Amino acid sequence: MVIIEQFFSKDEVHQYRFALKQVPWNDGKQTAMGMAADVKQNGQADANDAQVQQLANGVLAKMGTTPKLVSAALPHKIFPPCFNRYSEHETYGFHVDAAIMRLPNSQDVIRSDMSMTLFLSEPDEYQGGELVIATEFGEHRVKCQAGDAIVYPSSSLHKVTPVTQGTRIAAITWMQSLVTDQSMRQTLFQLDQTIQSLAIDSNANRQQLDNLHHVYHNLIRQFSQV
Structure with missing residues (x-):
């Protein structure tokens, strides 16, 4: 799990929050598959709406930089x-x-290796x-500042606890990694950060x-799949 502080600036959060007030929202169950639909209670911005697509493209652009x-x-x-929204009693x-x-709108598919949640609501x-992620070391509860993002393995069990007051808004996405092995991704991350x-x-x-640099890029060559 990696927390990226200030993935969005406070100004960007404000702009997104304002824009998301203007877009249509649907029942989140419509986008859940299999057993997940039984436990999903939230709202999701209409992905077919042009403004929602523009907002999504903005997140994508930020991810690449x-x-x-x-x-x-x-x-x-x-x-x-x-973009999802949890109002009171939703979970x-x-x-x-x-x-x-x-x-x-494509025949292409991705394998979900990594998930990202971008918090757009302040904790207070x-x-x-809370985003709860189950790991071999126990459950980790995450509630970041607005504009912060967390990246974690899509293979992990996770949940959002019930909202008892207020509204929680976030963006979520999934990534297929160039490196399929989770432990190798972690090693490469630690090496690159060093x-x-x-x-x-x-x-x-x-x-x-x-x-x-030589070791890092040769490991990428060895373990990446393109």
Whole structure:
């Protein structure tokens, strides 16, 4: 799990919140598949609406220019971001995201390796509504600042706890990674973050930094699938 602080600035959050007030919303159950539909209670912005599509494209553009996200997920294909809304008493019980997702209005599919939730509501705007991700080390409860995003494996069981007061708004998307192995993605992320830290250190040895670059990119060559 990787938290990306200020994926959106506060101004961008405000612009998206204002725009999302103007778009049509549907029952979120309409987009859930299989067992997930039984535990999904929320609203989802109409993905066929032109303004919603424009907002989704804005998130996509931001994803491509966010180094920490690219480093963590190594995205190859990205599902168009969706926008969800949880009002009082709404929730999404434990579920696993579909492994294969068909891209809208296309015959192409993606394998969901990594999921991303972008929080568009401040934590004090709603009670409850935590994103809970089950891992081998126990459950992690996440409630980020508006504009922050969290990236986590799509294979994990996760849920959104019931909102007891206020409204929770977020964007969600899924990514097919260039690297299918989750443990290797984690190793590559740690290596790349180390390289990026050394790159801005004026005392770092250039030859050693070049060697790390060499190792990193050769691992990408070895483990990526395109």
